[in-house]
Amino acid sequence: MKLIDRYVYAVTDRLPVEIREDVNKELHANIEDMLPENAAEDDVKKVLEKLGDPIKLANEYNPTKKYLIGPDIYDTYISVLKLVTSIVTIVLVFVTLIEEAVNPSANEELIKMSIEVFTNLISTAIQGAVQGFLWVTLVFVILERTGVNQGKIPFIKKKWSIDDLPEVPVTNKRKISRVETAFSMFFSMLFLIIIYYQPQLIGIYEKNGNGITLSAPLFIVERLQSYIFIIIIIAFLGFGIQIWKFIAMKWSVPLAIANTIYNLALCILVLLMISDGSLLNQSAISSLANLTEILPSQLTNAWQWCIRVSIAVLILVTLGDSINGFVKCKRIK
Amino acid sequence: MDSMEELISSLIVELRRGTLVLSVLSQLHTPEYGYSLVQKLEEKNSPIEAGTLYPLLRRLEKQQLLTSEWDTTESRPRKFYVLSEVGKEVYNRLKSEWESLSNQLNKLLKEGENNEID
Numbered sequence: 001m002k003l004i005d006r007y008v009y010a011v012t013d014r015l016p017v018e019i020r021e022d023v024n025k026e027l028h029a030n031i032e033d034m035l036p037e038n039a040a041e042d043d044v045k046k047v048l049e050k051l052g053d054p055i056k057l058a059n060e061y062n063p064t065k066k067y068l069i070g071p072d073i074y075d076t077y078i079s080v081l082k083l084v085t086s087i088v089t090i091v092l093v094f095v096t097l098i099e100e101a102v103n104p105s106a107n108e109e110l111i112k113m114s115i116e117v118f119t120n121l122i123s124t125a126i127q128g129a130v131q132g133f134l135w136v137t138l139v140f141v142i143l144e145r146t147g148v149n150q151g152k153i154p155f156i157k158k159k160w161s162i163d164d165l166p167e168v169p170v171t172n173k174r175k176i177s178r179v180e181t182a183f184s185m186f187f188s189m190l191f192l193i194i195i196y197y198q199p200q201l202i203g204i205y206e207k208n209g210n211g212i213t214l215s216a217p218l219f220i221v222e223r224l225q226s227y228i229f230i231i232i233i234i235a236f237l238g239f240g241i242q243i244w245k246f247i248a249m250k251w252s253v254p255l256a257i258a259n260t261i262y263n264l265a266l267c268i269l270v271l272l273m274i275s276d277g278s279l280l281n282q283s284a285i286s287s288l289a290n291l292t293e294i295l296p297s298q299l300t301n302a303w304q305w306c307i308r309v310s311i312a313v314l315i316l317v318t319l320g321d322s323i324n325g326f327v328k329c330k331r332i333k
Numbered sequence: 334m335d336s337m338e339e340l341i342s343s344l345i346v347e348l349r350r351g352t353l354v355l356s357v358l359s360q361l362h363t364p365e366y367g368y369s370l371v372q373k374l375e376e377k378n379s380p381i382e383a384g385t386l387y388p389l390l391r392r393l394e395k396q397q398l399l400t401s402e403w404d405t406t407e408s409r410p411r412k413f414y415v416l417s418e419v420g421k422e423v424y425n426r427l428k429s430e431w432e433s434l435s436n437q438l439n440k441l442l443k444e445g446e447n448n449e450i451d
Contacts, residue, residue, distance in 0.1 A: 023391070025403075026367065026412045030387055033368035033411070051384045060388035 003044050004031050010054035015062050023061060069140050076247055077140045083182060083246060085132035091189045092128035096121055099198060176245045185242045192235045199224050204287045215291075216284040223279045227269075234265050256325030263318035270314060274307055353381065355431055357389060358424040361399060364413040390414050398423055 008027050012020045034047045051057060069077050100117050194201055203217035241262050244255055273279055289299045356379050360370060367387050374381050381389075393399045398420035404411050416424060 019391075022412075025410065026391075027387065029409055029411050030367040030383065032409060033366070034371075034383065050382075052382075057384050057388065060385065061391060 003041065003048065004028065007031070007048050007051070007054060011058045011061070014055065014058035019061070068137070069144050073140060073143060077136070080140075080243055080247065081133065081136045083185070084136045084243070085129050087182065087186050087189055088132040089125050089128040091186060091193055092124045093121055094190060095193050095198060096124045098201060176249050176251065178246055178249065181242050181246045185239065185246075188235060188238050188242070192232070195224070195231060196228065203281075204284050204291065206287070206291065216287040217281055218284045219279055220281050223276070227273060227279075230269060234262070234269055237262050237265065251325050251329035253326075253329055256322070256329050259325045260322040263322050267315060267318050271311065274311065352431070353385070353389065354393070355424075355427050357381070357386070357393070358398065358416065358420060358427070361414060361416045361420070364402070364415040366404075366411040366413050370414075393420070 008024055008031070011027060012024045015023055031047055031051070034050075035043055100120070199219055199221050200217040201214070202219065204215050206215040241255070241258050244258070248255060285299060285303065289295065292299070294302070356374065357370070360373055360377075365373065367383070367390065370390075371381065371383050371386055374386075390399065390401075394401050394414065397417060399414045400417045401412050401414045404413055
């Protein structure tokens with residue numbers, strides 16, 4: 001019976017390998033039981049039509065999740081999606097604008113130039129939106145497939161409890177402002193994108209007849225490339241924590257711990273980069289010396305001081321931020 | 334009027350869906366294979382679509398309410414399902430739940446009838 005074979009195959013082909021053989025045998029037997037003695041092809045057709053669409057039947061045998069992101073995390077997904085896509089898009093547009101301002105297109109005609117800038121902006125914005133959408137969706141699909149139903153993810157609990165109720169008063173000491181989080185996401189994303197795509201934009205700028213122009217990049221770009229991987233990892237750790245803050249809107253011990261780890265990693269990275277002598281572009285220092293009319297030797301001295309002070313500030317700020325997280329999560333109720 | 338008929342039939346399907354497992358379990362104190370169970374339920378005026386029943390039997394087996402065995406003595410090998418010990422207990426609990434549920438519902442429906450008359 002070729003029709004039966006084809007039908008059974010259409011069902012079992014959609015099933016996991018472990019049960020395929022057994023369902024195959026059972027379904028065959030059941031179908032043959034349903035047929036009268038010496039069945040003609042019409043009888044077979046009738047029985048198969050009664051069993052219905054093989055895709056539906058296969059799904060009855062093996063019910064699987066028929067969605068990428070389920071109702072439990074859908075709301076969170078949408079709010080994070082809006083946040084991330086808009087920030088990425090704004091940052092990319094921002095960077096493109098800076099880029100155009102610093103290195104204007106060679107085109108002489110104003111109209112042609114503005115069209116060029118405009119199309120550039122539009123395509124960057126679309127690119128940013130698509131990238132943001134892709135990554136946020138990917139992360140949430142992974143969350144959906146791995147931990148949601150077990151309640152493993154810190155900010156999306158399956159089982160609701162009274163503690164999850166948000167506090168009504170605005171002056172809540174534990175609260176993390178969403179605006180603040182969105183701002184810090186904006187700036188860290190801006191920084192990452194500049195470092196990644198346009199590191200030469202960070203540098204000493206000069207004002208002359210043509211407006212403001214770049215006189216020397218601050219970093220040796222090739223040397224900076226060797227840090228890029230670790231910078232990206234730390235930046236993504238940071239984004240993760242910011243998104244966590246954005247969703248949770250209040251401090252908790254795991255969040256404070258993650259925040260401390262992130263601050264520590266950031267400090268170590270910055271210290272490493274500062275102590276790397278070959279990262280700094282010497283011509284940036286001489287051009288700064290030109291600009292400020294200070295002797296290079298004096299400038300180097302001042303530079304050293306500058307670095308020491310910024311290291312101290314960095315350590316103090318990150319230390320304060322880490323402690324702040326723990327202090328605020330103590331203030332429960 | 335068509336849409337009302339559609340609504341009613343979809344509500345009936347939903348209403349019956351909840352009783353499906355109970356009616357299948359009730360017939361499995363003795364071993365049955367897929368098609369024999371379809372026939373048995375049909376004879377007793379509680380027909381279930383074959384395409385619904387066959388996968389349901391497998392799911393109940395996976396939930397350890399049924400045990401199964403291939404019978405290869407006949408000309409055609411058949412898979413027989415029967416209630417397991419767990420299945421018997423689950424069946425009894427579901428049965429008493431159903432009885433109290435239908436009692437309560439009957440009361441509610443009776444009340445409704447009286448109100449209509451008023």
